[in-house]
Every structure is written in structure tokens, then in C-alpha cells.
Amino acid sequence: MTGTTRSLAPLAGAWKQAFHLATDGSGSYGKGLNLARNGAVAQIHTQPGRISAAIAAKKATHQAAIHLPELTAAHWDTLAARLADDPQAVADLVANRIPATIADSGHAGGISIVPSADSITFSCSCPTGRAHRVCDHSAALGHAVAERLTTTPSALLGARGMTARALAAHVRDLVDGADPGPLPADTNGTVRAAQLYSLAAHRPPQDSPDLDLDTVSPLTYSDAPLSGPGAQDMARMTADAAARARALLAGTAAAPHDELADILRILASPDGADYLAAAQRATDIPDATLRAMMIGYRHGGPAGAHTTLAPIPATPDVLEKARESVHASRAARLGTITIEGNAITDTTAGVQIRPGPDGRWYPFTLWRADEWRPAPGACGDPAEAFRAARRARAARPLRR
CATH class of the missing domain: 3.30.457 (Copper Amine Oxidase; Chain A, domain 1)
Structure with missing residues (x-):
């Protein structure tokens, strides 16, 4: 289990509790769990006030939705201000991670990302759902959302009215040019490289030293020095290296990882679509095929990507x-x-x-x-x- 999964576990747990109470003891809660475990829930879609997905059950597909109230602009301002005061939260957001603070309303300015049970409602294209009662399909969606929240809160944030990317930008605006304080350490006393780079990007520039130019020999260059990677690229590189290290330590690293699989690994990352054009030029693989291979990588790692490109010969x-x-x-x-x-x-x-x-x-x-x-x-x-x-x-x- 990764640190991200552990840190967001309280958010997933709070959602499960609120969702369970919202079903009001309906037998659909357990039936929906079985549907979710059997892979009946298709891609989850989020928009302000609504989470929806297609649910396959009994040779039919139903469109289920969970409705929840949006947070107000004042709520988001309060949450962003609280996160901006937390150096650990700032480091996580700048490194494209959601801070654990967001899962605890006591440490998030009193703002709860998880709605109360009595504000959660259901709908579905099935007869029960058309009466706005919880059904097996909307219950399956609720369980799928809980599973999603163990790794990313994007579905819940979007339904409450703001994407994770927009929240990070809001916090960046508040801390821009300010010193976020001392570099935070994890509970075991270590400091992640991503924190070092992301926090340094927000520290104010140091005053230039007072040099006696008469005693300093001027520097000359035959060529201009090469510029280093930008802050965003550095954050992505660090996050990618950390993810691969965790996979190696956990023994879950997928193989084989050849050059093409590495390209697909980058494309399948949260910001990978930004590199799609460059990947197409480097591989000469059509854009549509690369997009399909991205999906294959997410489902099955390098083997899934290669199998999407072409089946492996078999006797x-x-x-x-x-x-x-x-x-x-x-x-x-x-x-x-x-x-x-x-x-x-x-x-x-x-x-x-x-x-x-x-x-x-x-x-x-x-x-x-x-x-x-x-x-x-x-x-x-x-x-x-x-x-x-x-x-x-x-x-x-x-x-x-």
C-alpha cells in the first residue's frame, strides 16, 4: 500500500459511512457491492453536483447517478486558505498529489469534502431509480466511488464543484512569492525529493552576495550553459521515479519495460496526454493507436500496451x-x-x-x-x- 493510499483512506472511509447511511438500510447496498466487485461499473463521470456511470447487470445496461450538493465559493476559499498555511499540503499540491489534510475536516478549515448522508440522493434509468430511490445500480456506483477514493479524490472534488487541478492552482496563487516555512518530513523523519523541489519553487529569491568585483576574475564560456528542466517537468520526473521505486519495493513492477513500454508508461500517467504529440513523432505510431495503447497500459502494464498494438503470436x-x-x-x-x-x-x-x-x-x-x-x-x-x-x-x- 502506497503512502497516497494510506493518506486518503480516511476520505474513502468517510464516503463509505455517508453513502451507507444514505441507502437507509436498503438491500441494494449489498447487491450493489457484488455488482461493483464483478466489474459492472463502467467509466465514472463527474460534473458539479453529480457522479454517474453505466452499470451492466442482468444483460442490460442502466445509467446510474449519485447527486450531492456543491460547495460554495466561500467554502473553497476557506479550504484553499487552510491548505496554503500547511507546508506539507503545499508541497503535495505542487507535486500534483492531493494532501491527506483534505480528508479531515478538522484540519481543513472545517470544510468536509464528503457530504452528509441526508444530502446524498440517487437516480437511475431503472424503474426503482426513476423514483429517485437507491437501486442496485446506483449502489454499485457508490461502492465504485469508494474504491476510487482510496487513490484519488478527483471524482468527489469534481462533484463538489472544483477539480483537483483548479484547487492546486487556487492554493498556488495564495502562496506565490511567500516562504512556506521549514521543509516538512514524513512520519519516519525522511523528506521526499518532490517536496524539496516543489517547496524551493515557492521560496523567495535570496539576496545577491556583496562581492568585490575588482578581486573576482570574470567567468567566460565558450558555449552558453544548458538550462535545467522546468519546475513542472521536475515535479513530474520526481513523481514518476517515486512511483517506479514503490512498485519495485512492493514487487509489483511490470515487465518487460522496453523503450516503447516506457513511452506508454509516461503517456498513461495523469499528465501524460501532454506528451502525446511528441510520442507520435518518436514512434511513428498513429495517434489513435497510441491512445488505445495508453488504455491497454493502464489495464495491464507493458504487456497490455504491447498486446493492444498487436497480439502475441501463439501456436x-x-x-x-x-x-x-x-x-x-x-x-x-x-x-x-x-x-x-x-x-x-x-x-x-x-x-x-x-x-x-x-x-x-x-x-x-x-x-x-x-x-x-x-x-x-x-x-x-x-x-x-x-x-x-x-x-x-x-x-x-x-x-x-
């Missing part, structure tokens, strides 16, 4: 056994399972699985025409990977 025997496993696992055996180009495809259902370089099968869904998009759920069992593709396909409409 006819391996492909045939996988096809038979998929065919036997289907309850309603409609459509034809075919083997084409090292991929196993159900054209009727619009789903496909591909073998990856790590021995797992990767699910894909038909996006538009003959374009396939990666889906979550890579697995060593081809039948299970095929079921993951079917779940993703139910939640993802076909683009024309």
Missing part, C-alpha cells in the same frame, strides 16, 4: 484450446468464435481476446468498424478473459 494448438474453452463457457452459444490473426473473436458480440507476452489473455471490445479497444480483466484463463470482455462490451456502446 495453433494454444489458440484452438482457448477457443474451445471460450465456446464451452458460454451459456447461450450464439454467434461464432473464430481464430483470426492470433486473436479469438466473437464478431456477433463484438468482443475479442488476445494472447499477451506475459502468458495472460487480454480482453478487447469493438470500438468502431474494425478498431478494438482494450478492456480490464486480463487473465490466464481465456474463458474468464472472454467474460471480462463481454462485461465491458455491455457497458461500452459501439461507436459509428
Whole structure:
């Protein structure tokens, strides 16, 4: 578990409590948990006052939403002022991390990011949801939001009326040109490099030393000195290095990490889209393919990215056994399972699985025409990977 996950655990816990109370003892709370665990919740969308997602359940897809009140401008000003007075919070925000302070209203100027239970309401396209009562689908969305909050509060911040990026900019404006104080240390007494660079960027410049120029030999250069990386690039480099170090220490680093996988790792980061044009020039891979590979990397690391670019060659025997496993696992055996180009495809259902370089099968869904998009759920069992593709396909409409 990373430091970010630990620091945001109180926020996720507070949301779970408020969301549970808002369901008022409905049996949908437990049913929604099962749906969320089975991957029924598609991409979560956030807008002021609303969190929504498509939920796949019982061969149908419903549009569920959770409604919550926005914070006022005065509330955000109070929160930003409190964060600006906290050197640790300033360091985290400048390094594109959300500070743990935001999870505790007692340390955030009395402002609670999590709304009260009685202010949370539900809606859905199903009959129960149309009556504005909690249903299995809106409950599944609530559980998915809780899982999301263990790593990032962006969904909740956006629904309350301000994005994480806008909040960071608000705090930067308050501390611009001010000395944020002494460099904070973690609980174990260490100082993160990202804090060092981000805090130094906000310290006022030091007065120039009083030099006797008559006794100092002038410096000459044959070439102008190279400029160093900018503060934003330095913050991104530091955050990326820290994330890779944590993965190595936890034994979860994905392999293989070749040059192309490293490019996709950067693109899949929160600010990676800024480098998409440069990546396209460096790799000669079309923009649309790179975007699909970004999704593949997020779902399956380097192996997911490479499998999105092209299936890994497999022997006819391996492909045939996988096809038979998929065919036997289907309850309603409609459509034809075919083997084409090292991929196993159900054209009727619009789903496909591909073998990856790590021995797992990767699910894909038909996006538009003959374009396939990666889906979550890579697995060593081809039948299970095929079921993951079917779940993703139910939640993802076909683009024309």
C-alpha cells in the first residue's frame, strides 16, 4: 500500500459511512457491492453536483447517478486558505498529489469534502431509480466511488464543484512569492525529493552576495550553459521515479519495460496526454493507436500496451484450446468464435481476446468498424478473459 493510499483512506472511509447511511438500510447496498466487485461499473463521470456511470447487470445496461450538493465559493476559499498555511499540503499540491489534510475536516478549515448522508440522493434509468430511490445500480456506483477514493479524490472534488487541478492552482496563487516555512518530513523523519523541489519553487529569491568585483576574475564560456528542466517537468520526473521505486519495493513492477513500454508508461500517467504529440513523432505510431495503447497500459502494464498494438503470436494448438474453452463457457452459444490473426473473436458480440507476452489473455471490445479497444480483466484463463470482455462490451456502446 502506497503512502497516497494510506493518506486518503480516511476520505474513502468517510464516503463509505455517508453513502451507507444514505441507502437507509436498503438491500441494494449489498447487491450493489457484488455488482461493483464483478466489474459492472463502467467509466465514472463527474460534473458539479453529480457522479454517474453505466452499470451492466442482468444483460442490460442502466445509467446510474449519485447527486450531492456543491460547495460554495466561500467554502473553497476557506479550504484553499487552510491548505496554503500547511507546508506539507503545499508541497503535495505542487507535486500534483492531493494532501491527506483534505480528508479531515478538522484540519481543513472545517470544510468536509464528503457530504452528509441526508444530502446524498440517487437516480437511475431503472424503474426503482426513476423514483429517485437507491437501486442496485446506483449502489454499485457508490461502492465504485469508494474504491476510487482510496487513490484519488478527483471524482468527489469534481462533484463538489472544483477539480483537483483548479484547487492546486487556487492554493498556488495564495502562496506565490511567500516562504512556506521549514521543509516538512514524513512520519519516519525522511523528506521526499518532490517536496524539496516543489517547496524551493515557492521560496523567495535570496539576496545577491556583496562581492568585490575588482578581486573576482570574470567567468567566460565558450558555449552558453544548458538550462535545467522546468519546475513542472521536475515535479513530474520526481513523481514518476517515486512511483517506479514503490512498485519495485512492493514487487509489483511490470515487465518487460522496453523503450516503447516506457513511452506508454509516461503517456498513461495523469499528465501524460501532454506528451502525446511528441510520442507520435518518436514512434511513428498513429495517434489513435497510441491512445488505445495508453488504455491497454493502464489495464495491464507493458504487456497490455504491447498486446493492444498487436497480439502475441501463439501456436495453433494454444489458440484452438482457448477457443474451445471460450465456446464451452458460454451459456447461450450464439454467434461464432473464430481464430483470426492470433486473436479469438466473437464478431456477433463484438468482443475479442488476445494472447499477451506475459502468458495472460487480454480482453478487447469493438470500438468502431474494425478498431478494438482494450478492456480490464486480463487473465490466464481465456474463458474468464472472454467474460471480462463481454462485461465491458455491455457497458461500452459501439461507436459509428
